[in-house]
Amino acid sequence: MKTIDCRNMACPLPVVTVKRSLEEAPGEALQVLLDNGAPRENVTRYAANRGLVVTETALEEGVALVITGEATASRDGGGTAIGPTVMLIASDRMGDGPEELGRLLMKNFIITLLELDRLPDRVLFVNSGVLLTTDGSDVVEVLETLVNRGVEVFSCGICLDYFNRRNKLLAGAVTNMFTIAESLLTAGSVVRV
The missing domain is CATH 3.30.110.40 (TusA-like domain)
Known part of the structure; x- marks a missing residue:
């Protein structure tokens, strides 16, 4: 053993x-x-x-x-949804507590995605969430790995412009609110982080 x-x-x-x-x-x-x-x-x-x-x-x-024992598939929910799984990340931190803790939680959450058997089909970054996809982020390499595994990663163009980060985007591509809205409305499941 x-x-x-x-x-x-x-x-x-x-x-x-x-x-x-x-x-x-x-x-x-x-x-x-x-x-x-x-x-x-x-x-x-x-x-x-x-x-x-x-x-x-x-x-x-x-x-x-x-x-x-012999492992079986996870019983955590693995139900099959019709349509893609879309993850919406609307902040560069998770939760409402101290900023430093929130940033650490978000970093750990994104890193943990690489270890899951099931990945989201698309991850949409809006508001301060776009800071995670740009130069200076601790998770850019992780997001690039997700892209290489077939996950679509998109950052809101308006949000990138607001934070003056469009030219510093390193992971995924720029998208618009139409694509974001359409993605959310046609998803089989939406996970908001």
């Missing part, structure tokens, strides 16, 4: 590390060392949603989870 130590890892790295390890050796038992709290809960939920069995043992520092 392989053991991986995910203690002291920032979110979402414990789940991402477990996901990769399970994919490398499907059906083999995996022991994961984790901090208590959110890391333990997130990894347990991830495994359970895939039909895996999780056995927990308390440690002096943290917890050891042993994950066994």
Whole structure:
């Protein structure tokens, strides 16, 4: 049985590390060392949603989870929608708390998209969300990787002009409000971040 130590890892790295390890050796038992709290809960939920069995043992520092069984498709919702999945990102940060935390959450959210089995078909950036697609953003390379995987990435032209960033666009392409509205109205599902 392989053991991986995910203690002291920032979110979402414990789940991402477990996901990769399970994919490398499907059906083999995996022991994961984790901090208590959110890391333990997130990894347990991830495994359970895939039909895996999780056995927990308390440690002096943290917890050891042993994950066994054959993974199935995620039970987190995987329903099939008619039409594309469109993601609308309307800010360069996530949530209403402190700005620094909001920016960190948004960065981690976008990075985590690369680890998902199902990607959105199109990601639309509006308002200050366009700052994520331009020079100086921490997620430009991630967005370029998404584009290379077939995800359409578009930034609102009016928004780029407002922030004087049109000539600094590095990921995806410029679009207009007609395309944004049409994309949202014809989508099978819309995810607003």
